[in-house]
Amino acid sequence: MSNKPVYAIIGLGLLGGSYAKGLHDAGYHVIGIARRQETIDYALANNFITEGSIQPSDIHKADIVILCLYPKVMIQWVQEHKHDFKPGAIVSDIAGVKRNVVKPIQDILKDVDAEFISTHPMAGKEVSGIEHADPSIFKQANFIIVPTVDNSEKAINAMMDVADILKFHHISLLSIDEHDRMIGFLSQLTHVIAVSLMNTHDHDKLVDYTGDSFRDLTRIAKINEDMWSELFLFNKDILLEEIEAFEASLDIFKQALKNDDEETMKQLFIQSTNRRKKFDK
Template structure:
């Protein structure tokens, strides 16, 4: 089976590494010739090019580009695809992508491997990135069943735990556990930086340790990613931010009223609830 990867960064490169090690023929496309050359030199792919025509032999194509590029890439890719080719993506928002791309190529299966690191680019590609991590597949009623099963089969070969749900359900869930944390983390850093006394800010920066590091990490990531998830998952992100704001107001109310019993009860409930998340 020939696997095509469009976008040879962390995710695309890591998928390629794992699948090539399992005997698949991997062809990759990048916008930069330097990336193509490096992907071949590292053994990430069998062949690579800056031209989408390389995808003509692919049975399954992964689109591993930023969200904003997925639809335009598929439009340019279609003339080069074989009629039976399956196209899937790795975008972190599904509803607008599935709607747009399925209209262009009916044999499209929305996907979202939920794994990553703070690094980017072809040098960041690593083996076993997806082992034990969720891989969400988001078909619609019109998605060919055999194509869905093939994408899920490949996801399991990557060692991932496969989940199937609708695009809307996916977006509502990831708004809570992925997109809201980006915004909450970013506003934490922004709030700290609003402290009027710069000496206090400097002291806080020097004292910051694991707690601040962990809670601020995703807010200090790629700004383009934050803008893209806000743009493409706007409705669900706003919904989660509104409920989050209400929760903050409740905590502030308990502290202002010195209602320590109510505050402790809330913190006990969050301590218990956290255990149910796949951390």
């Protein structure tokens, strides 16, 4: 009998499908659970999963369950299916916010023999759906584990194993507050900026004139409105602080330009160049 854990992926969209395919390709038994039978059929036909079901109760077969659902839906799903988890199961997620997600789910699972440990794969595309799933998106990506005092070393190690199997570039451990503050700046604010830039002008010929700089800056403006609205509101206080900090930074540049202050602009360019070099891979 194999000592390898059996995985269940709940929600076979872009990331759920990418997780499933990556784990399956690595030789693991993967159970895919989705709402639509056609999604299961696609996943089976394309070797994303070992078996699939539209019945959530099939999670009882899995040692490790990864929830690839929107935060609100995920909390409700765990509440409804908490008694279906295999005794001793490790449960995780991929949600982009943690403060209003982790404790509610850990509280739900307190009366059953299952442990929830939160993670966040810093990877994705500007498209959705299993047909776009591809585990190669993880290869240069960061993986964040968000443990609490209620998490065991076994659960933390299980998530490190997942990150290794999927070939994530770097693994970090952050507290819930550290995670949501970092994500408020690195992910959520950047999406706000991209969306705002894209919506600044509606000139119908912009596409004929644009260069790579505009394309690069607005790549993430093609956005899933349901998911990102929910994520922003879950992290509202931190995101508002980051927007205000960005406005203050933008105002420094605005004042330098207004005052013909070439030296200040040069210093801003030098500072940004030096900081950006750290991100080059």
